Amino acid sequence: MKKIFKFLLKIVLGLLAFLLIGFIVLKLVFNEDIPQGEKGAKADELGYAILEAINHKEFTEVKEIHWTFRGVNRYVWKLQQNAVDVFWDDYKVAYVTTYPQISFAWKDGKKLKGEELQKAIEYAGKNFNNDSFWVVAPHKIMDIGTERELIEEEGKNKLLVRYTTGGTTPGDVYLWEVDENNKPIAFKMWVSIIPFDGIKAEWNDWKMTDGGFPLPYSKSMYGIEIPVSDLKVVK
Structure with a gap:
């Protein structure tokens, strides 16, 4: 029995050492400093050019955007109502993006109250902020x-876009790369939920939606697809 325990302990310690070494290597590789640039009119000019390239005005006028993230969280975002229905497992949260405290939640069709309600609202808000991004x-x-x-x-x-307030993780920074038509094709990120700096995500396969604006139907990081599915826009 002791021999088996020692053998298993060696395997566990070996795996931990391997993971630690892997983490250190990745931290050394992805350790890019946030670049410094020029604030002001020229930066905003590029920002507005990007919004024009992706038909931002049409985006602001749509009724709903639907999608599923990681095959777990399903969303029906009602943009004109500043609300989103969030579904996972047996839960549904009618989340109010401007005033989360007045949101409602259900589990198995039963309305939640107290601590259960607050936990469901917090889950919905945190995941919506990340998954909608x-x-x-x-x-x-x-x-x-x-x-x-x-x-x-x-x-x-x-x-370079820095989020100083709002959302779940203020302080996050993204460096957008665009094509010759100012359409976004990738960004590098410096974010609190990822311990590596300057990781790059690619935004590909842009298609026109029924809402009159395009969305990228493929997003990936170093060949690993970001799990967004069932994407639909309701005008």
Whole structure:
């Protein structure tokens, strides 16, 4: 029995050591500093050019956006009502984006109260903030509480966007890369929920939606697809 325990302990310690070494290597590889650029009119000019390229006005006028993230969280975002229905397992939360405290939640059709209600609302809000970003992030580059810098890098103009307030993780920074038509094709990120700096995500397969604005139907990080599915826009 002791031999088996020692053998299993060696395996566990070996796996932990492997994971630790892997983490250290990744931390050394992805340790890019946030670039410094020029704030002001030129940065905002690129920001507005990006919004024009993705038909931001049409985006603000749509009725609903539906999608599923990780095959777990399902969303019906009602943009004109500042509300979103969030579904997972046996839960449903009618989440009010502007005043989360007045949101409602159900489990198995039973309305929740007290601590259960608060936990469900917190889950819905945190996940909606993250999961919606992977759907409509380019439309948020001029949001209230953002700061922008024009970055000249590799002979191209890029837009650095810093989120100083709002959301679940204020302080996050994204560096957007665009094509010749100012349509976003990728960003690098410095975010609190990922312990590595400067990780790059690619935004591909842009298609026109029924709402009159395009969305990227494929997003990936180093070949790993971001799990957004069942994407639909209701005008």
